[in-house]
Amino acid sequence: MANAEPISVEAPAGDSLDAAVDALRDHTIAVLTGAGVSTDSGIPDYRGAGAPVRAPMTFQHFLADVDYRKRYWAGSHLGWKRFSAARPNAGHAALAELELAGIVDGIITQNVDGLHLRAGSQRVVDLHGTMDRVRCLDCGQFFARQGVADQITAANPWIDTDEAFDLSPDGDVEVHDVDSFVLPHCSVCGGVLKPDVVFFGEFVPKEKFAEASALMQSADALLIAGSSLIVNSGIRLLEQANRRKLPIVIVNRGVTKGDNRATVKVDAGTSETLQALLLRLSP
Secondary structure, eight states: EEEBOOOOOOOOOSSHOOOOOOOOSOOOOOOOOOGGGGGGTTTSSSSSSSOOOOOOOOHHHHHHHHHHHHHHHHHHHHHHHHHHHHBBBHHHHHHHHHHHHTTTEEEEEOSOOHHHHHTTOOOOTTTTTTEEEEEETTTTEEEHHHHHHHHHHHHHHOOOOOOOOOOOTTTTOOOOOOOOOOOOOOTTTOOEEEEOOOOOOOOOOOOHHHHOOOHHHHHHEEEEEEEEOHHHHHHHHHHHHHTTTTTTEEEEEEOOGGGGGGGGEEEEHHHHHHHHHHHHHOO
């Protein structure tokens, strides 16, 4: 199991934690995680308190204009070094331990950072893909992200910089002067490359959502951690649990779109709450 990023962990106070433990105890739990689970690893949230307003690139823009692709790949390359260096935190580690104990059946994540797998979780459905893999949109060939990063560096030796920048939750940064940027290309067919993640304006692949739904069907409780449930895929999974009248526990700082359907809402940080749940639910 990967070493977790050390943080100060203190169990959240109040009755909500006790109620969450009561709701989840003696159940097989499916977990849905969002960006809030990775903030303690240095990856920012899209919508948390203090998060800057962003206008992420859409899939339609990426496809339509080479300048958009240049801007995306330049920014994504700069962000990749920091994004890939992030370490699992105490929340990731707690979920891996809960799975090892047979309490958590698996994790469905909206994150693209791969930190659940690096923390030791075994059954992970990366609902929105993963940044460490790249796909050719023309021939379908997959590539390791590091190989594409090496290609970008070789073609654009000026791109690597120690300049400080603001990282986004999906691993890119804002870059504007990209006229001279040379795009990476598929080494098989010369086609257009794109990280294997779901862009805004794209749908979650049917087979991936089916995998998430299958995990939901094998569980009899749902724990949602670090997601505001703005994205439709999360709400659809919440509705599956709601229709089956499963206990639903939401752990998130601030309001989520699912609060009115939760059995228990814990308004607290995910790392400390997940650690507390590990201590309370483990045999």
